[in-house]
Amino acid sequence: MSALGRINLGVSLLFVLVTLIGLALLLRQASQDVRRELLAAEAVVEYLGEVARTRPASLRPELTDNLRHIRVSWLQPGEQPKVQSESAIEHWIAERLLGSSSLVADVWPLDDGRELSIVLDPFDEIEEIQDSLLQLLLLSAFALALSLLTIRFAVRRGLGVLDELLAALNQVGAGRFDTRLQHHGLAEAQRLAGHFNAMATTLQQVQADNAELTQALLELQERERTRLGQTLHDDLGQYLSGIRAQACLLKVVADRPQQVQDTALQLDHNCERLQHGFRRLIRDLYPVVLERLELGPALQQLAADWQQAQGIRCRLLLGERLPSLPLASKGHLYRLVQEALTNVARHADASEVRIRLQRRGQGLRLLVRDNGRGTQLPLRPGIGLRSMRERSRSLGGELRLHSRPQAGWALCLSIPLEATR
Structure with missing residues (x-):
């Protein structure tokens, strides 16, 4: 079932429930009112019967035709009382309210040979109850129809927006990222x-x-x-x-x-130069030093080599109780520091860079700061910054960059130790 169908069903059931409760309350109140009025009418019937027995001539038709809930008839000898054309439902309701005995006519003979018939007549009141029930049903039906039309109009607009959103999501899923939704009034x-x-x-x-x-x-x-x-x-x-x-x-x-x-001396010299060249090439391709050293000594060697190669002062501060990290985590941290130093050499125009690695609670904190020219953030990241962000994400850490013009760069990385195991 569609969403609109479920909403219509729910609203219809709610209206039916409210209508039934209203009908029950109306019938309860109406039955009490009818009983009170008919009790009063029974007292009038008893009075009229007493008058019919003692002073029948005083009961004139012009006085008794307009009595409410009482029907008085003067019958010729052998004539049967006229039966009012009430419906079966009205008769059933009257029997439930008054009982069958209360609806039987009382007959008194008169001196002129006629007979006087007096009977309770609750059917006017029952017709009023039926009219009230019918008005309640019509009002509920009109309110339900109006509500369903309003819901249909409102939900159709919302479903139209959802259809547009679904179609747009399908287009985005197909790779058309230039898809846009139009603005609506809602x-x-x-x-x-x-x-x-x-x-x-x-x-x-x-x-x-x-x-x-x-x-x-x-x-x-x-x-x-x-x-x-x-x-x-x-x-x-x-x-x-x-x-x-x-x-x-x-x-x-x-x-x-x-x-x-x-x-032979020249051969030895050339072999040494060749060996240094191979080591430098291998170090650029893969930090072999990480396989035999912990991260702290490896960073010390990296900082010393970088300072000698770039001519920029590099100060490395290592905290106490640094944990022993797996090779993959050491490789990510080593490469991240290496990329940060490369960015300093290429773009910072700095004379000094500081690297601090220390343990903070249940994590590691790496800080790389230079005294270069800095820049205004936010900055569109290049390959270097993106690679550092990816490495920090692989370590499960959070990388933050801070910079201001003429205030240098600061790179701060916080890594939970659980993510490095």
């Missing part, structure tokens, strides 16, 4: 459309950011491949070529000890 529909349009705008922006990030990652991959190829060709390749040439020279000058010694 305040709720306007808020719904506003929230949906804001969500679609965010998704569209995220899609654009993801496309931009993918393109930037591809470009970064190509740059890394180019740099790796140039390093292997220009640096390591040259040393290998020199080593090969010097090895060939050793064959030629084998009978000249001095030249053999000089060539």
